[in-house]
Amino acid sequence: MSDITKLSLNELIKNIRNKKLSSTEITNSFIERSEKSKKLNTYVTDNFSNALAAAKIFDEKPNMDLKLPGIPIAVKDLFCTNGVRTTAGSNILNNFIPPYESTVTQSMWDEGAILLGKLNCDEFAMGSSNETSFFGNVQNPIGENLVPGGSSGGSSAALAANLTPVTIGTDTGGSIRQPASFTGTVGLKPTYGSCSRYGIVAFASSLDQAGPMSQNVKDAALLLEVISKFDNKDSTSIDFKRNKYSSELTNNIKGLKIGIPNEYRVEGMPKEIEDLWKTGIEIIKDCGAEIVDISLPNTKYALPTYYIVAPAEASSNLARYDGVKYGFRSEGENLIDMYEKTRSEGFGEEVKRRILIGTYVLSSGYYDAYYLKAQKVRQLIKKDFDNVYNNVDAILTPSTPSSAFKIGEKTDDPVSMYLNDIFTVPVNLAGLPGISIPTGIDNKGFPLGLQIIGKPFDEQTILNIAYSMEEKINFKNDITDWWM
Amino acid sequence: MDVMAKNNQFFIEREQNKYEVVIGLEVHAQVTSDSKLFSSSPTKFGAEPNTQVSLVDAAFPGMLPVINEFCIKQAIKTGIGLKAKINKKSIFDRKNYFYADLPQGYQISQYKYPIIGEGKVILDMADGQKEIGIERLHLEQDAGKSIHDIDPTNTFVDLNRSGVALMEIVSKPDLRSPEEVNIYIKKLRSIMRYLGTCDGNMQEGSLRADVNVSVRRQGDDNFGTRCEIKNVNSIKFMQMAIIYEANRQVDLIEEGKNIDQETRLFDTKKNETRSMRSKEDAHDYRYFPDPDLLPLEISDEFISKIKDEIPELPDEKKKRFIDKFNLSSYEANILVSDFDTSKYFEEVIKNSDVKLATNWITGELFAVLNEKNLEISKSPVSSNNLSKLINLIKDGTISGKIAKTIFEEMIDGDKDPQTIVDQKGLKQESDPKALEELINKVIKNNTSKVEEYKSGKDKLFGFFVGQVMKESKGKGNPQLINKILKEKLNG
Numbered sequence: 001m002s003d004i005t006k007l008s009l010n011e012l013i014k015n016i017r018n019k020k021l022s023s024t025e026i027t028n029s030f031i032e033r034s035e036k037s038k039k040l041n042t043y044v045t046d047n048f049s050n051a052l053a054a055a056k057i058f059d060e061k062p063n064m065d066l067k068l069p070g071i072p073i074a075v076k077d078l079f080c081t082n083g084v085r086t087t088a089g090s091n092i093l094n095n096f097i098p099p100y101e102s103t104v105t106q107s108m109w110d111e112g113a114i115l116l117g118k119l120n121c122d123e124f125a126m127g128s129s130n131e132t133s134f135f136g137n138v139q140n141p142i143g144e145n146l147v148p149g150g151s152s153g154g155s156s157a158a159l160a161a162n163l164t165p166v167t168i169g170t171d172t173g174g175s176i177r178q179p180a181s182f183t184g185t186v187g188l189k190p191t192y193g194s195c196s197r198y199g200i201v202a203f204a205s206s207l208d209q210a211g212p213m214s215q216n217v218k219d220a221a222l223l224l225e226v227i228s229k230f231d232n233k234d235s236t237s238i239d240f241k242r243n244k245y246s247s248e249l250t251n252n253i254k255g256l257k258i259g260i261p262n263e264y265r266v267e268g269m270p271k272e273i274e275d276l277w278k279t280g281i282e283i284i285k286d287c288g289a290e291i292v293d294i295s296l297p298n299t300k301y302a303l304p305t306y307y308i309v310a311p312a313e314a315s316s317n318l319a320r321y322d323g324v325k326y327g328f329r330s331e332g333e334n335l336i337d338m339y340e341k342t343r344s345e346g347f348g349e350e351v352k353r354r355i356l357i358g359t360y361v362l363s364s365g366y367y368d369a370y371y372l373k374a375q376k377v378r379q380l381i382k383k384d385f386d387n388v389y390n391n392v393d394a395i396l397t398p399s400t401p402s403s404a405f406k407i408g409e410k411t412d413d414p415v416s417m418y419l420n421d422i423f424t425v426p427v428n429l430a431g432l433p434g435i436s437i438p439t440g441i442d443n444k445g446f447p448l449g450l451q452i453i454g455k456p457f458d459e460q461t462i463l464n465i466a467y468s469m470e471e472k473i474n475f476k477n478d479i480t481d482w483w484m
Numbered sequence: 485m486d487v488m489a490k491n492n493q494f495f496i497e498r499e500q501n502k503y504e505v506v507i508g509l510e511v512h513a514q515v516t517s518d519s520k521l522f523s524s525s526p527t528k529f530g531a532e533p534n535t536q537v538s539l540v541d542a543a544f545p546g547m548l549p550v551i552n553e554f555c556i557k558q559a560i561k562t563g564i565g566l567k568a569k570i571n572k573k574s575i576f577d578r579k580n581y582f583y584a585d586l587p588q589g590y591q592i593s594q595y596k597y598p599i600i601g602e603g604k605v606i607l608d609m610a611d612g613q614k615e616i617g618i619e620r621l622h623l624e625q626d627a628g629k630s631i632h633d634i635d636p637t638n639t640f641v642d643l644n645r646s647g648v649a650l651m652e653i654v655s656k657p658d659l660r661s662p663e664e665v666n667i668y669i670k671k672l673r674s675i676m677r678y679l680g681t682c683d684g685n686m687q688e689g690s691l692r693a694d695v696n697v698s699v700r701r702q703g704d705d706n707f708g709t710r711c712e713i714k715n716v717n718s719i720k721f722m723q724m725a726i727i728y729e730a731n732r733q734v735d736l737i738e739e740g741k742n743i744d745q746e747t748r749l750f751d752t753k754k755n756e757t758r759s760m761r762s763k764e765d766a767h768d769y770r771y772f773p774d775p776d777l778l779p780l781e782i783s784d785e786f787i788s789k790i791k792d793e794i795p796e797l798p799d800e801k802k803k804r805f806i807d808k809f810n811l812s813s814y815e816a817n818i819l820v821s822d823f824d825t826s827k828y829f830e831e832v833i834k835n836s837d838v839k840l841a842t843n844w845i846t847g848e849l850f851a852v853l854n855e856k857n858l859e860i861s862k863s864p865v866s867s868n869n870l871s872k873l874i875n876l877i878k879d880g881t882i883s884g885k886i887a888k889t890i891f892e893e894m895i896d897g898d899k900d901p902q903t904i905v906d907q908k909g910l911k912q913e914s915d916p917k918a919l920e921e922l923i924n925k926v927i928k929n930n931t932s933k934v935e936e937y938k939s940g941k942d943k944l945f946g947f948f949v950g951q952v953m954k955e956s957k958g959k960g961n962p963q964l965i966n967k968i969l970k971e972k973l974n975g
Contacts, residue, residue: 080546093545100539102546199546205775234548235777313775316578319589320543324641335584335639362580362770371772 004029005162009071009219012165016062016069023055023062023070023114026165030072030116034163039483040139042158044077045085046117054114066112067226074164076155077118078125079105079210080199084115088201089123089133089151092321092328092346102199103234104168104210104227111226116164120154123348124318125175125203127151128420129410132350137407140183141479142446146404149179149420155213156183160477166214166223170200172207173306174400174424177436180213181399181449184438184477186220186466187213189424191456192431193238196231202317204310205236207428217437217467221245224459243460251468254288258452258465259392263299264423266401272442273398280396280439280450280469287468292392296384301377302426307418308361308374309429314351315358321346353414382430385453394462395453397423399436403446423451433459437466438475447477494661495702496734502702503737505730506710507659507695508619509722511672513651513682514626514690515558521625521649522549522592529688533642541647543587548776551576555649556780558681559599559623560790562651565675565797566618568603570787574622576777580770585628585641593652595771598622599780605655605675606799607667608817616668617656626650645689651682657696657707662723669693669719670821674798678823692717697729699737708733709743713750713757725750729757801826809838818846824861831867836874844874848891864895873901881905882912883962914961916968922955923948923968937973948973 004026007015015021031048051072058070080086080098087093101109109115122132130138130153138153140146141161148157152169156179159167169176171189180187188211195210202208212223225246230239260281265274281291323329323342330345332338347355361370388395401422410417427434433456436449450469454462496503520527523540540547563570575597578590600621607614628646630639653672659665673684673691684691698710713729716722728750733743747766748757773779796804798820805816819842820826832841849870853860873890876882882890882905890904905911913919926948927934937944952965 080544086545088545096545098544098546100544197546198548201545202776233550235550236775312772316580316590316770316772319580319582320545320587322582322584322589324584325542325587326544339582359770362772364768364770367770367772 005033005165007165008215009166009222012071013069016071017064023058023072024052026070027051027055027072027114027116030164033161034074034117034158036484037161037163040141040157040161040163041136042119042138042154042161042163043074043117044087044089044120044135044154047084047115048117050084051114051116058112058114063112067222068108068111068113070112070114071165072114072116073108074116074119074155074158074167075105076121076152076167076169078121078170078201079168080201081105081115081118084118086118086201087135088125089121089135090321090347090351091134092342093201094134094328096327098199100199103196103229103231104200106199107227107229108168113226119152119158119164119167121169122151122153122175123351124201124314125151125170125172125208126314126350126354128174128178128417129405129407130154130157130179131407131411132348134348139407139483140404141483142183142404142477144482145407146446147182147407149182149404151175152179152187152213156180156185156187159183159185159213159215160479162479166212166219168210168223168227169213170203170208170210171424171428172203172209172310173428174421176211176213177424177434177449177451178400178420180436181438181447182404184447184475185213185215186217186435186437187211188220188224188435188459188463189427189433190224190228190459191238191433192428193236194228194242194433194457194459196229196234196237198231198233204313205317206313207306207310209428217435217463217470218246218249220435221249221463221467224463228459238457240457245460245463248460249467250464251287251471253465253468256289256394256461256465257292257392258284258289259292259294259388259395261294261296261299261388261395261397263296264397266422269398269401270442273401273448276440276448276450277396277398283469283472284396284465286472287465289465294388294392294395296381296388296426298377298380298384299426302381302429303418303422305374305377305381306421306425306429307357308370309378311354311358312362312371313358315355315362318347318351318355350414378429381426385426385430385432389455393455394465397451397453399423399449399451403442403444403448427451427453432456433462435462435466437470437473438477439469439473440475445478447475494663496699496730498734498738501738503699503730503734504702504704505660505726506657506698506700506707507665507726508657508710509655509659509665509668509696510694511653511655511669512692512694513562513653513672513676513684515555515623515649515651516681516683517552517555517558517649519552519554520647521552521555521623523647525647527648531644533640533644536644537646541587541643543589549592549774551777551780552649555623556599556782557790558649559621559651560782560787561679561794562653562676562681563600563603563621564791564794565679565681566600566603566605566621566653568618568621569601570782571597571599571601572782572784573597574599574780576623576774576780577771578774581767583627583630584639585630585643585646587628587643587646591625591627592774592777593624594622597779599782605668605671607664607671608813609664609667614664616658616664619654619656621651621653624650624652657698657710662726665695665722665726666719669722671798674821674823678795678797686718689717693722695722695725697726697733698743699730699733708737709745711743711745711757712747714747714760716750721750721752724752724755725757728755732757809833809842811838811842815842815846822860824859828860828863828867832871832874834871836871837878840874840877841870844870848888852895864898865891866898869894869898869900876901876905880912880914880961882910883958883960886910886912886958910959912961913956913959914964916964919952919956919960919964920968920972922952922960923965923972926951926955927972934973945969945973
C-alpha cells in the first residue's frame with residue numbers, strides 16, 4: 001500500500017475486511033505520520049503505545065462485523081476518555097485524567113475503533129481559530145501560519161494532514177463546520193439531542209453537540225451512524241428513529257427543494273464567497289433539486305443572541321473548576337483567595353471574557369434585558385426555520401464569511417473573531433443539523449465550504465445533498481506536507 | 485421576657501404597645517429515597533465520608549444530571565398531602581454560588597416554576613383549628629458538608645449529602661406564635677410520615693427550617709420588615725429563636741429604630757440571633773433554567789396513579805376515629821398524630837374494646853414509651869399482646885388493677901398476658917361462694933365498723949371493699965364483691 005494515511009475511512013475498512021491491511025499497519029502509519037507532524041501541534045496527548053497494543057489485540061482476533069474494525073481515531077480533547085488525560089485545552093484541567101468515558105467515544109470503541117490521541121482545541125471550545133488553547137495554536141496544513149479554524153482546530157488540522165482517518169469534534173456555534181471549511185474537509189453538526197453530551201466537557205449545554213469530521217461525506221455518514229444514539233445518561237438526548245445513514249446514503253436528490261436565505265448575503269461578504277454560493281446553487285440545480293428563495297428575517301439577531309446564551313451557560317458550567325476537587329489548584333490564604341488564584345491562573349483570557357459576559361447577563365437587574373430576551377429571540381430564530389421548512393427540505397448557505405486567516409490576525413479583535421460564526425450560529429440556536437462540505441478555493445488558494453442546513457432529525461437528507469454535490473464538485477485538498 | 489400567651493394568642497407587650505408576631509417557615513425536608521435527586525448514589529445516613537458520591541455528585545467534567553422519577557413522585561405525594569396544586573409543568577433552575585461543599589458551583593433548584601403550588605395545613609390547636617397556607621413546594625439538591633473542626637488549618641469536605649433530594653416547603657406568613665410553629669412542624673412531619681415522603685428526623689437533619697420573623701403592633705394590617713433566621717434544626721430552637729428575634733425587633737421599634745431586612749443565624753449556646761448578611765450583601769444567585777434538564781412535564785395519568793397510592797391522612801383518619809369509634813377530638817388527635825401510633829391503635833382494636841384500647845395506649849403504654857424514650861414502632865408490648873390483655877379485662881378474667889401488674893411484667897420481653905395470669909394464678913376470683921366466704925370473714929372481724937355503717941356511715945363501704953380485696957389478694961372481682969357486700973350489709 002503506497003500511502004495508507006491518504007485512504008478514506010471507508011477504504012481503510014474495506015482493506016481491513018479484505019485482510020489487505022491489518023489494524024497494526026494502519027495504526028502504525030498514522031502514528032508515524034503524526035510523529036513527523038509535531039509542528040502542526042495537533043495533539044495535546046497522544047495514546048500511541050496504547051493504540052498499537054489495542055491494534056495488535058484486534059489483529060489477533062479481528063471482528064470484521066464491527067462498523068469501525070480496528071480503525072485508529074484521534075478525537076477532540078473535549079471528550080472525556082477513561083484513563084487518558086482530558087484537558088479541554090485548558091490549564092485548569094492540565095492534569096485531569098477522567099475515570100470514565102464519554103458516551104460518544106465509547107460508541108466508537110464499541111464498534112472496534114482505537115483511540116489514537118487527544119486533539120488540540122480552543123480552551124473549553126471557546127474560539128474560532130484554536131488560538132485560545134493553553135497548549136498553543138495549531139497550524140493549518142493548508143499553509144504555514146494559517147489558523148485551522150476552531151474550536152475543533154486540532155481535529156480539522158489532524159484530519160486534513162492525514163494524521164487520523166476521521167475525527168470527532170464538538171460544535172456549539174460552528175466549531176465543527178467552520179474548521180472543516182478552513183481545512184477543506186467535511187464536518188457535520190447533528191440535530192441537538194442526537195449525540196449524547198455525557199462525558200463531553202460542557203461549554204454551553206443547550207447548544208453543544210458532538211459530530212463527525214471526515215475527508216468525505218460517506219465517511220461522515222458512517223461515523224454519524226456510530227455516534228448518534230439515544231442515551232439515558234443525558235436528559236436532553238432524544239429517542240428518535242435514526243436512519244442507517246451510511247447504507248441509506250444516495251446521490252439522488254431530484255425534486256428536493258433547497259432554500260437560499262436572502263439574509264445570509266451579509267454586508268461586506270467577499271465576492272469569492274458570493275461566487276462560491278452561486279456555484280453551489282448551480283450544482284444543486286444540476287443534481288435535479290429545486291432552488292427556492294427564502295427569508296429568515298431574524299438572522300441578524302443570531303450572533304448577539306448566541307453571545308448572550310452561550311457565555312451565560314458557560315459561566316455556570318465552568319463554576320465547577322474551582323481547585324477543590326480535581327484539576328489545577330493554586331494555593332491561597334483562604335478559600336476565596338484559592339478560588340481567585342486558581343481561576344485566574346487556570347483560565348485563559350477568552351474563557352475569562354466569556355465568564356464575565358455570562359455572569360453579567362445573568363445578574364439580577366440584567367437578566368430580563370439580556371438572557372430572557374435572548375431566549376425569546378432564540379425562539380423567533382427557530383420559528384424562522386420552522387416556517388421555511390414548510391416549503392423547503394434543506395437550506396444552502398456559505399459555511400464561513402472568509403477562508404482561513406493568519407495566526408494572530410484577529411486575536412486582538414474578539415468581535416471580528418466572533419463574526420466567523422455568523423452563518424453557523426443560527427443552526428445551533430435552532431438545534432438543527434448542518435454540514436459543511438469543501439466546495440472551492442479563494443484567490444489565495446485556501447479552501448472554502450458551503451453549509452447545508454436540514455430539518456430537525458433529518459441528517460439523512462443533508463448527507464444525501466452533500467453526497468451528490470460532492471460528486472459534482474470533486475474537490476481535492478492541496479496539502480504539500482510543508483511542515484515536514 | 486414580656487411574653488403573654490392567653491387563649492392561644494401570643495403577644496409581646498411593652499409599656500404602651502402590644503405586638504403581634506408574624507412567622508413564615510421554609511422547611512427543608514429530605515425526600516425519603518434510596519438514591520439522590522439527579523444521580524443513582526445511595527443516600528444512607530451516617531456512612532463513611534465521601535462513600536455515597538457519584539461522578540455526577542462530585543461534578544466531574546461532562547457529568548449530567550438525570551432526574552430521579554421516584555423523588556418526583558414523592559414531591560407530588562407530599563403536594564397531595566398538603567391539599568396543594570400540582571403543577572403539570574415545572575422547571576429546574578441553577579442557583580449559582582461558590583462554596584467548597586457545592587461541587588457544581590450551583591445548586592439545582594426550582595425558582596419561578598415549582599412542582600407544587602398553593603396548599604394548606606390544618607392545625608389542631610387547644611382552642612380549635614387553624615389553617616396555615618402553603619405558598620409552594622419545590623425540589624432541590626442538598627449541598628455537601630464542610631467540616632472545619634478536624635484540622636486547625638484545613639477544611640474537610642464530605643459530599644455524601646451532595647445531591648440528596650430536598651423538598652422546600654414554604655408556608656405563607658400565617659403563623660402567629662411559637663406554639664403554632666410547634667404544631668405546624670409536627671403536623672407537617674406527621675403528614676409526610678404518613679405518606680412516607682420524609683422521615684422527619686431532625687437529629688439526622690432530615691427536617692430543618694429557615695424561619696422568617698416580623699412583628700407589628702396589634703391591629704396593624706401591614707407586615708413589618710422581616711428577618712430570616714437560617715437553618716434551624718429543632719422545634720425548640722425555632723421557638724427560642726422566634727422569641728428572641730421578635731423581642732429584638734420590638735425593642736428596635738420601641739427605640740424608634742429601623743429593622744433591617746437581613747439574614748440571621750441563631751446561636752443555640754447564647755440563645756440569640758445575630759446578623760449573617762444584610763440585604764445589600766445578599767447573594768446574586770443568577771438563577772436560570774438548567775439547560776441540562778428539560779422542563780418537567782407531568783401527565784394527568786401519572787398524578788392519578790399517585791393519588792391511588794395515597795393512604796388515609798391524619799385529618800381524614802381523625803374524622804373516622806371520631807365518627808366510627810366515638811373518640812373525643814382530643815383522643816383522636818393523640819392517636820392519629822403519629823402514623824405508627826394510629827397503626828398500633830388499629831391493630832389493638834381489631835380484636836378488642838376501643839375505649840379500653842384508647843385508655844391503655846394513651847395511658848400506660850405512652851408512659852412506658854416516654855420513660856424508655858422509645859418510638860411506638862419499638863414498643864416493648866406488641867399490639868397483639870395489649871389486645872389480649874384488654875380482652876382479659878373485658879371478659880372479667882382479671883381486674884383493671886391486676887392488669888396493671890400484668891402489664892408491668894409484659895414489658896419485659898413482650899410476654900403473653902394469659903401466660904402471666906396462668907403462671908402467677910392472677911385469674912380474677914369470680915366465684916360468688918368463695919367471695920361470700922371472704923366477705924363473711926371481713927364482716928365477722930369488723931363488727932364495730934359494721935355497726936357504724938348500719939347507723940348511716942355510708943362512706944365505710946369502701947373500707948369493706950378494700951378489706952375483701954385484700955383478703956382475695958387483689959384477685960376478687962370488684963363488681964361481684966360490691967354486689968354481695970351490699971346484699972350482706974344492707975340485708
